[in-house]
Amino acid sequence: MALAIRAEGIYKSFRSGWWGQRRKEVLKGVDLQVEQGEIFGILGPNGAGKTTLLSILSTLLFPDRGKVEILGIDGLRDGHRIREKVNISSGNANFLWSLSVRENLHFYGMLYGLTGKAREEKVKALIEFFDLKGHEHVPFDRLSTGMKQRLSLAKSMLNDPQMLFLDEPTVGLDPEVSVRIREKIRSAQRENGMTILLTTHNMREAESLCDRIAFLKEGEIVALGSAGALKRMVRIGDVVRIEFNGPISCDQIIRAEGVINCSISGDLCEIIVDEGESRLASLIAIISQGGAQIKRVSLGQTDLEDVFIEFAKGTDSDMGLRI
Amino acid sequence: MSSSNLQRALIQIWAFVFKNWIITKRNVFTLFEILFWPVVGLFSVGLLTVFLQLDADMSGFILIGVISMSVIQVCQIDVAYALLYDLWSKSIKHTFIAPVHSFQLILGSWLIGVFRSFLVFLLLSIFSVFAFGFDFLRPGIGPLVLFLLGLFLVSVLIGMSVCILVLLFGYKAEVAAWSLVSLMVLICGVYYPISILPFPLPEIAQAIPLTFFLEYFRSFYGFESGYRNLLGWGFGLSGLYLLIEMVAFKAVLHHARRTGVLIKLSE
Numbered sequence: 001m002a003l004a005i006r007a008e009g010i011y012k013s014f015r016s017g018w019w020g021q022r023r024k025e026v027l028k029g030v031d032l033q034v035e036q037g038e039i040f041g042i043l044g045p046n047g048a049g050k051t052t053l054l055s056i057l058s059t060l061l062f063p064d065r066g067k068v069e070i071l072g073i074d075g076l077r078d079g080h081r082i083r084e085k086v087n088i089s090s091g092n093a094n095f096l097w098s099l100s101v102r103e104n105l106h107f108y109g110m111l112y113g114l115t116g117k118a119r120e121e122k123v124k125a126l127i128e129f130f131d132l133k134g135h136e137h138v139p140f141d142r143l144s145t146g147m148k149q150r151l152s153l154a155k156s157m158l159n160d161p162q163m164l165f166l167d168e169p170t171v172g173l174d175p176e177v178s179v180r181i182r183e184k185i186r187s188a189q190r191e192n193g194m195t196i197l198l199t200t201h202n203m204r205e206a207e208s209l210c211d212r213i214a215f216l217k218e219g220e221i222v223a224l225g226s227a228g229a230l231k232r233m234v235r236i237g238d239v240v241r242i243e244f245n246g247p248i249s250c251d252q253i254i255r256a257e258g259v260i261n262c263s264i265s266g267d268l269c270e271i272i273v274d275e276g277e278s279r280l281a282s283l284i285a286i287i288s289q290g291g292a293q294i295k296r297v298s299l300g301q302t303d304l305e306d307v308f309i310e311f312a313k314g315t316d317s318d319m320g321l322r323i
Numbered sequence: 324m325s326s327s328n329l330q331r332a333l334i335q336i337w338a339f340v341f342k343n344w345i346i347t348k349r350n351v352f353t354l355f356e357i358l359f360w361p362v363v364g365l366f367s368v369g370l371l372t373v374f375l376q377l378d379a380d381m382s383g384f385i386l387i388g389v390i391s392m393s394v395i396q397v398c399q400i401d402v403a404y405a406l407l408y409d410l411w412s413k414s415i416k417h418t419f420i421a422p423v424h425s426f427q428l429i430l431g432s433w434l435i436g437v438f439r440s441f442l443v444f445l446l447l448s449i450f451s452v453f454a455f456g457f458d459f460l461r462p463g464i465g466p467l468v469l470f471l472l473g474l475f476l477v478s479v480l481i482g483m484s485v486c487i488l489v490l491l492f493g494y495k496a497e498v499a500a501w502s503l504v505s506l507m508v509l510i511c512g513v514y515y516p517i518s519i520l521p522f523p524l525p526e527i528a529q530a531i532p533l534t535f536f537l538e539y540f541r542s543f544y545g546f547e548s549g550y551r552n553l554l555g556w557g558f559g560l561s562g563l564y565l566l567i568e569m570v571a572f573k574a575v576l577h578h579a580r581r582t583g584v585l586i587k588l589s590e
Contacts, residue, residue, distance in 0.1 A: 014582075140412075
């Protein structure tokens, strides 16, 4: 599969103070490869460098050091050509205040070189797709946060980008609107087959949208993989609790696929697995075949939030792993 | 360049005309910019010339200055608005993530500035004929067109300076949009000949194209200039500064992408 993003050894620091005497290193040698058609998430606590990384990849910011290649084009030498093929949408969207939804879309459509009828049709289609119909003549500063966010997404699709950058796309939105926005992102990606790189604080968003996720902490990627793989990496996962009668051997259970840990206390067997729902049937079969009688089964699901907390704690043994 | 590429480049320039035009239509303040302040300026200075009982030529000298400054102020602010509207809306990053060249941004904004300031010029010229008997057409259409072109070029130079300062210093620089023109009033002989300026201001004035354009147009009203080839100097200096500012604009944009100014101004 061809790469949409190839970033190698990205360093970025910012200077502040009167003579720039204070220097803060935000990215410390980030390497990243994202395949075309992938939805890739960057998670991390505040100040981890997520937005800085996204800004560099979208050509809004130059790194101090390192190589950036977007869709096979050198990001440092040929940013203009990249900008024709990418777009960006940010949480807390800001556009020209006194321009209406429609006018803003026409303005940015023109910036992407859309002319006449093609632009008119594109704007109309995006207004419909992002449920902005009925609000197309409302000035930007009178839109609700959700509407602004949808306008931002609509604007980001004007040039049918091959690569879309989403910076906290649902920040500040209520859960219902967030779900709708995620659906729009997912269906737009399905329609266009574009690559999406998104930063988020929202674990559920990352888990539901992203094929792979990178955890960024203090300017470094400390883990990278699918949601399931990351759970396995930090050895936390869904907990299957089985009350039983008869013989059970943890040695046998732990060899089963997806099992992270197994412990027995009295008549309660606690098994930690990467994906509880999909592993449940095989675990029950193993236990039944061993001769034990199952009295009760319960499943406690963990989510990416727990993984995030583990990585944010930063235990050295779990750092620097990639799957 | 293929025709589709040319069409694309032109529509990208037109985008900035469209933006400024829509905002102009919506904003009452812009009506003040093109109607109220220029008219108030013309009448207050014109009435002052009446009170001081200046002769027609002397009044003309001053009215040329007043009208020129109104034209420049309106035109340069439109160029500056290319970034100022984005600055105020915190949407600057969306402009610079789009595949537009800096010359397109400047040219589009300048075109709407030329249109608006030409309206100002028409309005003030008509008022000056009826209120003060001053005829802007006395030098003829050719010199008038060259003079206006000179004013429009000076405007783009000032507007670009504002844009460059905004990219370098962010919000702190927006004041330049209104103050750079005042510097021109002081130095370029808008209300008086530059010969009365104390050292080194006359020398500085000779490095500013507006000085030569004003002297050129006033020469048709009997005010002889100490310089030769006034248009050559005016357009020559304008072309040189335009080139320098285009390079400087690209350089500060590069600098802004390095320092993160584009991101900071969008937060």
